[in-house]
Amino acid sequence: MGYMGNKGSVSISMTLYQSRMCFVCSHLTPGHKDGAEQRRNADVYEIIRRTCFASVLDTDQPRTIPCHDQVFWFGDLNYRLNMSDSEVRKLVAQKRWDELKNSDQVRFLCYVCF
Structure with missing residues (x-):
């Protein structure tokens, strides 16, 4: 383009x-x-x-x-995820998927575009 x-x-x-x-x-x-x-x-x-x-x-x-x-x-x-690497690793270890999803930059974009 x-x-x-x-x-x-x-x-x-x-x-x-x-x-x-x-x-x-x-x-x-x-x-x-x-x-x-x-x-x-x-x-x-x-x-x-x-x-x-x-x-x-x-x-x-x-x-x-x-x-x-x-x-x-x-x-x-x-x-990316809007949080530090150490915070991401901690949440993954604890299987706190909703908190990870809530900080995902793509999630916010999808609501705006479509």
Whole structure:
């Protein structure tokens, strides 16, 4: 997509029976310094904004990523847990999965994007 340098995505749209599916593979901004999470989120928003599908055979085919029934997003997303390594290890040892999920950066992004 040009502006994103070596970050970006490849997306495929298809309909299987009555299910409209989209597969996205992306490489997002890395890092854990201040602002890195916002840059990853900006990468995702830009991928969603700029991805457009066209079909000459099926005029009912979705045109954008969010228009699909199911979206599968893969790749080097670089999202992290918002806590220290020692805290993560402690919670894993205690099997406190809900606390880990609550600090997952991807969890917050999913509510905003779709």
